[in-house]
Amino acid sequence: MKPNAALEGLFNGGNTPKAMKTGTTIAGVVFKDGVVLGADTRATSGEVVADKMCAKIHYISPNIYCCGAGTAADTEKTTDLLSSNLAIYSLNSGRNPRVVMAVNILQDMLYRYHGQIGANLILGGVDCTGNHLYTVGPYGSVNKVPYLSMGSGDLAALGILEDGFKPDLELEPAKELVRAAIKAGIMNDLGSGNNIDICVITKQRVDYIRPYQESQYKDNRKIKYKYRPGMTPFLTEKVVPLKLEVVQESVQKMETA
Amino acid sequence: MLEEAAPEWLSEEVKTGTTIIGIEYDGGVVLGSDSRVSAGETVVNRVMNKLSPLHDKIYCALSGSAADAQTMAEIVNYQLDVHSIEIGEDPQVRSAATLVRNISYKYREELSAHLIVAGWDRRNGGQVFATMKGLLTRQPFAVGGSGSSYVYGFVDAEYRRGMSKQECQQFVVNTLSLAMNRDGSSGGVAYIVTIDEHGTEEKVILGNQLPTFFDQ
Numbered sequence: 001m002k003p004n005a006a007l008e009g010l011f012n013g014g015n016t017p018k019a020m021k022t023g024t025t026i027a028g029v030v031f032k033d034g035v036v037l038g039a040d041t042r043a044t045s046g047e048v049v050a051d052k053m054c055a056k057i058h059y060i061s062p063n064i065y066c067c068g069a070g071t072a073a074d075t076e077k078t079t080d081l082l083s084s085n086l087a088i089y090s091l092n093s094g095r096n097p098r099v100v101m102a103v104n105i106l107q108d109m110l111y112r113y114h115g116q117i118g119a120n121l122i123l124g125g126v127d128c129t130g131n132h133l134y135t136v137g138p139y140g141s142v143n144k145v146p147y148l149s150m151g152s153g154d155l156a157a158l159g160i161l162e163d164g165f166k167p168d169l170e171l172e173p174a175k176e177l178v179r180a181a182i183k184a185g186i187m188n189d190l191g192s193g194n195n196i197d198i199c200v201i202t203k204q205r206v207d208y209i210r211p212y213q214e215s216q217y218k219d220n221r222k223i224k225y226k227y228r229p230g231m232t233p234f235l236t237e238k239v240v241p242l243k244l245e246v247v248q249e250s251v252q253k254m255e256t257a
Numbered sequence: 258m259l260e261e262a263a264p265e266w267l268s269e270e271v272k273t274g275t276t277i278i279g280i281e282y283d284g285g286v287v288l289g290s291d292s293r294v295s296a297g298e299t300v301v302n303r304v305m306n307k308l309s310p311l312h313d314k315i316y317c318a319l320s321g322s323a324a325d326a327q328t329m330a331e332i333v334n335y336q337l338d339v340h341s342i343e344i345g346e347d348p349q350v351r352s353a354a355t356l357v358r359n360i361s362y363k364y365r366e367e368l369s370a371h372l373i374v375a376g377w378d379r380r381n382g383g384q385v386f387a388t389m390k391g392l393l394t395r396q397p398f399a400v401g402g403s404g405s406s407y408v409y410g411f412v413d414a415e416y417r418r419g420m421s422k423q424e425c426q427q428f429v430v431n432t433l434s435l436a437m438n439r440d441g442s443s444g445g446v447a448y449i450v451t452i453d454e455h456g457t458e459e460k461v462i463l464g465n466q467l468p469t470f471f472d473q
Contacts, residue, residue, distance in 0.1 A: 111328050141271045141323035143294065143302040155299070 023191025025153030026056060026067035027161060027181040028124045028133045030146045031174035034202035035124035035131050038178035039067050040153070040186050041211065042193040049193070055210065057199045061086050061097045062206065064125030065199050069151035070138065071118035078119045082106055099125040099132040103142055111140030120150045126203050153185025153192040160184045175200065179213060186215075271296045274442025275307060276404030277318035278412075278432050279375040279385040281397055282425045285453030286375040286383040289429035290318050291404065291437050292445030303445045308459075312337050314452050315353045315376030320402035326370035333357050350376040354386035354393055362391025373399050377452045400432070404440035408432050426451060434467040 023044040028037045043051035058066045058079040066082070068075025085105055090097040102123055110117055115138045123134045135143045135150060147165045149157035160181040169177065175198060185192045195211035277290045290307040293300055307319045309330040315337070319326035333356045340356075341348045354374040361368060375385040387399040400412055412432055420428065426449060433447045447462040 107324075107328075111324055137271045137296070137301070137324065139271060139322070139324035141294075141327055143305060145302060145304065148302075 023189075024056060024069040024151030025149065025157050025182050025185025025189060025192040026069050026122055026151050027149040027154075027157045027178050027185075028067065028122045028147065029161065029165065029169070029174050029178050030124075030131050030133050031169040031171065033131075033171065034126045034200065035133055036171075036174045036178045037065055037067050037122065037124045037199040037201070038182045038212075039197050040182055040192040041195045041197060042186075042191070043072055044191055052194045053211075055197065057197055057208065057210075059083060060102055060123070060125070061090070063127055063201065064097060064099055064102055064123065065201060065206070065208075066102075066124075067122040067150070069120040069122075069154075074117045074119040075121065078106070078109065078117060078121070081109070096127060098127040098129060099123060099134065100129075103134045103136060106136045107140050107142050110136060110138060115139045122148065122150055124199075124201060126201050149181060149185070151185070151189075151192065153182075153189030156188040157181035157185040171200070175212075183213075271301055271323040274404075274440075275320040275402030276408070276433055276436035276440060276443040277307060277320050277373055277401045278405075278429055279318060279373045279399050280416075280420075280425050280429060281375070281383040281385050282420055282422055284382060285377050285422065285451060286385055287422070287425045287429050288316050288318055288373070288375045288450045288452070289433050290402075290448050291433055291443040292448060293443055294323055295442050300444075305445075306448050308448050308450045310334070310457075311353050311374070312341065312348055312376070314347065314378065314457060315350050315374065316450050316452060316457070317353070317357065317375070318373040318401065319370065320372070321370035322368070325368045326372060329357065329360050329368070329370055329372060332360060347378060349378045349380060350374065350384040350386065351381075351395075354388055354395075358388045358391060358393040361388055365391050371401050373401050375399075375452070377454060383453065402443065404436035404443035407439040408436045411435055422451065422453070430462060431468055435470060437467070438470070438472075 024040060026039040028035060037057055039056035041053050042049055043054035056067055058068060060066050060079060060083045066079050068079060082102060082105055086097045086102055089101065106121065118138050120138060121136045125132060133145060135148055147161045149161060164177045178198060179196055182196045194215045196213040197210045198212035200207040271294060274293065274295045275291060279286060279288045288308050292304050294302040294305045308316050309319055311317050311334050317330055319330060333353065336356050337348055337353055340352060357372050357374055371389045373387055377383050384395055385399050386393060386395050398412065398416060400408060415428065429449060430447060437443045446464055447467060449460045451458045
């Protein structure tokens with residue numbers, strides 16, 4: 001689907017601005033006490049890395065978080081909309097939001113747009129019915145699975161998950177599994193890279209660890225690019241005082257009775 | 258040289274590329290499906306249950322575009338709930354199939370999903386309906402999805418009237434196994450649902466427990 005086809009006409013065959021895709025590896029695993037979500041932090045625009053510390057794990061509600069792959073703007077806006085709508089629903093009903101509610105709202109929205117919104121989302125959360133992990137595709141299809149990965153690095157990550165997943169994992173092995181899966185995506189996919197973010201959701205609390213592991217390939221800047229105050233030389237100086245007149249003065253008494 | 262940061266299949270539509278089958282016997286129906294969901298050449302979900310409940314004793318089997326099929330099943334589920342409250346009793350299988358048919362006929366240009374509706378009701382016992390592209394027809398058995406092409410010969414030759422519940426379940430499992438072996442878009446595990454007067458029974462048959470044929 002090319003919603004920007006009309007845009008190409010305006011550029012007369014020149015280079016249209018490329019949408020910023022997250023070219024990503026995201027993964028999620030359901031473990032004994034909750035859900036672990038993981039993501040890399042690279043956002044690409046064509047062949048350039050546009051953001052090295054992009055946050056791909058989005059807040060939906062206190063007990064639900066969402067990883068997004070696909071077009072960066074679409075995932076941001078869709079998750080923001082979902083978060084607001086879910087907050088309204090839960091205020092209206094007086095109940096904590098359930099993961100399946102978030103999934104239904106998302107599916108509804110994405111199906112209505114017939115794939116024009118390029119958002120591949122992994123939703124994970126803990127509610128009164130248990131620990132859940134869902135994925136929603138851009139056309140509106142929903143899959144409920146105990147572990148999954150999405151994005152351009154998903155096949156590499158899935159290999160690690162398929163090998164290491166067991167039902168009812170403990171917290172540390174689950175975090176390690178997700179970390180290894182994202183690492184595999186970063187190592188084997190050009191569109192994924194930089195650091196690894198992890199989000200652990202349990203009934204009691206949410207641990208958003210950003211970054212969980214930093215990239216070992218950090219560049220060392222040779223010099224500082226900040227300008228010290230006083231570096232720009234003055235050529236001339238002219239001071240013009242602004243004459244202000246008091247036109248109207250009004251006093252309002254504050255009642256403290 | 259990177260042409261695109263993301264692979265083609267991320268933006269390709271997710272299809273269920275499936276084998277589904279429904280068969281009626283005296284007293285109920287058996288519905289079966291494989292579990293593979295593909296997007297282009299990648300398998301997106303290898304354990305998807307394509308047998309979706311429309312009501313307590315009416316199920317439908319999904320095939321074609323995953324999003325379209327799931328949405329159709331959800332809408333019909335809702336409409337059937339309302340209908341059954343209005344009439345004050347369990348709905349007929351024909352009603353469910355008609356609701357599915359109405360959606361697939363009205364939106365035949367936009368949708369690309371085929372649902373097989375099967376269930377049990379008090380009036381007519383077990384029934385199987387095919388609803389492709391807006392037609393509605395009751396059949397003793399129906400196959401659908403991309404894998405069905407490979408097993409038409411088998412089902413035509415092997416089907417006999419008056420099979421028992423166990424024979425029907427075996428028939429469904431054999432058909433699914435053969436189709437999953439030949440069709441690239443079908444695979445994974447087999448889900449079987451048996452619906453009769455007493456209730457609904459869901460079963461999963463894992464890949465290595467499926468019956469094997471000459472080349473395995």
